[in-house]
Amino acid sequence: MSSKSLIAACIVLSLLFVTTGAVWFSYSAETLDEVAGQFGIVESRIWNPPFPDYEIPSLRGNVLAGIIVGFVFVMVILGVTFAVGRFLVRTSRM
Amino acid sequence: MYILAVVFWFFSFRKARGLSEKQIPLMASLTAMFFAAQMMNYPIVGGTTAHLLGGPILAITLGPYLGVISMTIILLIQALFFGDGGITTFGANVWNMGIVGTFVPFMIYRLTPHITSTQRGKFAGVFLGALMADVLAALCAGLELGLSSTFPYGVPIAAAAMVTHHAIIGVGEGVITVGIILALQKARPDLLQLPKLAPSWLGGS
Numbered sequence: 001m002s003s004k005s006l007i008a009a010c011i012v013l014s015l016l017f018v019t020t021g022a023v024w025f026s027y028s029a030e031t032l033d034e035v036a037g038q039f040g041i042v043e044s045r046i047w048n049p050p051f052p053d054y055e056i057p058s059l060r061g062n063v064l065a066g067i068i069v070g071f072v073f074v075m076v077i078l079g080v081t082f083a084v085g086r087f088l089v090r091t092s093r094m
Numbered sequence: 095m096y097i098l099a100v101v102f103w104f105f106s107f108r109k110a111r112g113l114s115e116k117q118i119p120l121m122a123s124l125t126a127m128f129f130a131a132q133m134m135n136y137p138i139v140g141g142t143t144a145h146l147l148g149g150p151i152l153a154i155t156l157g158p159y160l161g162v163i164s165m166t167i168i169l170l171i172q173a174l175f176f177g178d179g180g181i182t183t184f185g186a187n188v189w190n191m192g193i194v195g196t197f198v199p200f201m202i203y204r205l206t207p208h209i210t211s212t213q214r215g216k217f218a219g220v221f222l223g224a225l226m227a228d229v230l231a232a233l234c235a236g237l238e239l240g241l242s243s244t245f246p247y248g249v250p251i252a253a254a255a256m257v258t259h260h261a262i263i264g265v266g267e268g269v270i271t272v273g274i275i276l277a278l279q280k281a282r283p284d285l286l287q288l289p290k291l292a293p294s295w296l297g298g299s
Contacts, residue, residue: 001281003119010123014130021134038255040246049177054133070133073171078126081167085118092111 011074018070022054022063095238096185102193106162109291109298117156120285124152124274125164132168146263147231149195150224151271154203155278157290157298161196162188186238190231198230199223199271204296217272224271225264232260 001009051057051069059065113121128148135145148168153161169187172178179187199220206219236256240249278286292298 003116006282007119007123010127014127017127017130017134021130045177045180047174047177047181049173049175051175052177054176054178070130073175074126074130077129077167077171078122080171081122081125081164082118084163084167085113085121088107088110088113089115089118092113 007078011078014074015071018074019067022066022070095189099185099188099193102162102188103166106159109159109293110163112289112291113160114288116285117160117288120282121152121156121160121164124148124155125167128152128164129168129171132172146267146270147191147195147228149191149231150199150220150227150267151274153196153200154220154223154271154275155286157292158196158200158296159291159298161200162192165192165196186235190234190238194234195227195231199227200290200292201296202226204292217275220272220275221268224268225261228260228264228267229257232256 054066054069056062056065056069125148128146128151131148132145147165149161149165152164156164166188169179169184169192173181173184173187200223202223203219206215206222209215210218233253233256236253237249239245239256240247240252245252275286290298
């Protein structure tokens with residue numbers, strides 16, 4: 001298996017995870033939030049994230065929008081990690 | 095917790111300069127995949143759900159220093175773009191999932207050959223490492239939560255609540271980590287042979 005095939009396989013699996021997460025296993029019931037909620041602890045924000053709880057604010061509850069946001073950020077993380085990796089390799093040669 | 099995270103970032107970025115060009119695709123693919131996997135919350139007892147960590151597979155395949163960097167990328171993007179985890183708790187999350195979640199499984203994985211040299215024993219070490227990573231990361235989160243002034247119930251209740259749930263998640267994490275190692279052993283055994291970026295006392299380079 002080449003590196004390209006490895007990346008492609010991970011992208012396919014990521015899409016599967018994002019879709020499964022958005023359709024069946026929602027972020028809304030995250031353990032720590034759930035447990036904290038049981039103890040009466042509520043969330044307060046010092047920063048307003050652009051996609052709170054992995055949703056587009058104007059399209060809350062829209063599963064397809066959630067899948068698209070998730071998939072776009074899978075690609076962003078792939079790119080960022082590649083860039084960090086390349087940077088580390090380059091600095092080691094200096 | 096931020097101070098502890100900064101210390102580990104310093105060492106991780108310094109030591110990660112020994113990264114091989116061949117390791118970059120694996121590091122990027124696993125980081126992206128476990129960001130996606132963390133979006134998938136699966137049900138556990140008590141009507142709650144939880145997600146995988148990803149730290150164990152990153153640490154065992156690449157070494158804990160690269161694991162810390164990968165987990166930091168995931169946690170930073172989650173905090174900044176999704177409000178997941180948060181900014182004030184970022185240092186604690188990096189400690190729990192990025193540092194405990196990578197160093198613990200790597201230590202257990204490296205200790206296993208001293209106890210058993212069989213292939214089964216090696217995979218038992220991978221499984222146990224992943225399980226313990228989830229349990230100890232949850233224990234740390236429970237301690238932090240219990241010691242927090244906003245949490246009125248104390249450490250025993252917070253720690254018990256977190257550990258109970260995450261012990262079950264740890265079994266899932268262990269199975270998935272072993273599954274990925276098995277798949278890599280078949281498809282790309284060369285990637286598993288590359289030097290692991292870890293402290294020298296853990297046999298790293």
